[in-house]
Amino acid sequence: MAVLNFLNRVFVEGFWKTFCVKWIWQTFCVAWVHDAFYIQFLCKKLKYDKWKGWVYLAPCIALLLVFTVWPIINTVRVSFLEGYDSLAAIGGETFDIGIGNFERVVNAPKFLTCLKNTMLLCVLTVPISTILALLIAVCLNAIKPLQRALQTIFFLPYVTNSIAIGMVFMAMFQMVGSNFGSDNQYIASAGIINNIIGLFGVEPINWVNANSSYGANIAVLTIYIVWNALPFKILILLGGLQSVNKQYYEAAKIDSTPRWRVFTRITVPLLSPMLAYVVITGFIGGFKEYSSIVGIFDAKMGAPGQAGTLNTMVGYIYDAIANTKHGIASAAALILFAIIFVVTMINLYVSKKKTHY
């Protein structure tokens, strides 16, 4: 039945009739006619060789114009139209030009919460995951047996659905019971993580349930995001380590340099380009954090009864889009872009001074 429904939808909706397929088909036809018959006379007359490249690029350019170039122009335009609302715009309403959207975004307490959450998560997760990944990569590089197997295990979190595994983390941290945080609270099961830390004599912590503290929520998110970010960083750093010239290490061995100095004076400087790359992409990814939080805390972006307390910048933008407040969304997106741009530039500047190449 599902298959029938599916076939029905495919043909009734007529996806095949839409322009994108036409574009590709036409491009193929033009190129094919040209190539198959190769009417030299016609080609020379039309100077086909000179614009052949554009024919090959036609589908790409058409799609880019609609879904990339126009959005850039339109987002900037809309962000300066005060209180722009796409529904009202369809209704024929006009809007004043001004910077009202930016003022409203910057002064909105909700946006400030989002900004604070995003910054906090960035500042916590990027250094922790980078240092941990560096340690793991260096250790992996120092062993021979089992290296391959461990490398594969450490890459596993990359090939996961961040929402699905977020739900697993939720289940691991969650307590089962009722009336959390009140006098008659009842805990049926404290959850696996609370039981593990209980082995070290720590009282059960309310990580993600109702009335959980902000700090506990952020701690869970940090653990999950670091877990999720490790594979990519380990892959890049290990690749860097394996391409380092062995002579440096042999020279250090002759001088019987202590291991720690070898690490700080040889490994880290030689790895600095990869480290810079990992940190920059980490920050960019961190500022766009969204789906990890949805995975753990649902689209309400907060523990039960605390909706929105853990929202991020991207979450704020999506909320604004869904409410058709496209002026606000555009302004927020431009602010996000500006922040990412500035942070990346600072990173590049610092890494240029510190990297050894």
Added chain:
Amino acid sequence: MDELKEVLSEETEVSAEIETIENEEAVAPSEEADVLVQGVMHERDMKKVSAKQRVVKILVQVGLYAFLGFMALVVLFPFYWMLISSVKSVDEYNMNPPTLFPQKFIFHNYVESFNAANLGTLFVNTVYVGVVSTLISLVITVLSAFAFARLEFKGKNVLFGFLLATMMIPGELFTITNYQTVNNFGWMNTYTVLIVPFLVSVFYIYLLKQNFMQIPNELYLAAKVDGTTDLKYLWKVMIPLALPTLISITILKMMGAWNTYVWPKLVANDEAHRLITNGLRAISFVDEADKPNIPVQMAAVAMVSAPLFMVFIFLRKYIMKGVSRSGIKG
């Protein structure tokens, strides 16, 4: 005469000894040299040092394996927890302390979650969107990369520079206007809206262009002399040579379709077109008493994760290569 011979042979012995010492010093750090050096230096001291070094070395190795083993456990534990929780009964799941291995396997959880979440439709939708968008996107990417790598036309470099510049901009900025655009096109809640806006990926074009450029231009010119057409050359020479890159792109694109969440939720959130991630998050798994049923939820999570692991097991090489070169996260 004999005396002279003796002296001479002694001299040669000494010089030979000096030579060996010099050689040993040059290769001293290697382990085999340690044994040789012992003969020259004080044997007892050397033994002490090397024994100490060996102990330190073993300790370091043990430490390395302990650390890596612990981290591997941390990495693997969520997967283990997902699998064992998915076959527990609700009562067993709610026990305190939780059992580390299910007392009784309840595989019916999988059937229950498959029906409750309507996973069949979600799977079909996601695979359809993934396959169609990957195929079309591959065609566009190959044609564009070929044009950038091999064809000469005015404005090529400017255009390519512009494409690279758009990679800087966060995707959220495009989403706002794209939402309006697809709304104006009347594409809301169709497959089209899930496929068309993401067909062009500048990064894949860049990746493939770099790969195409490594193929020597002489091949192309030779093919031209033989009267081979561009498309035939592309099909017979370029694509086979760039196949590893194309496979990497395909896998990453399919994985992207499997994991995409935000855009489908905004524009195609109806029952008929919902994709897997969105469907998984939207459904609350509850038992008869309306209490959350985590084991059934974990069964759904395991089923959503399974195809990803399959792809990973069989195509690990391509995924890791693609990721290390592309640096795209998720």
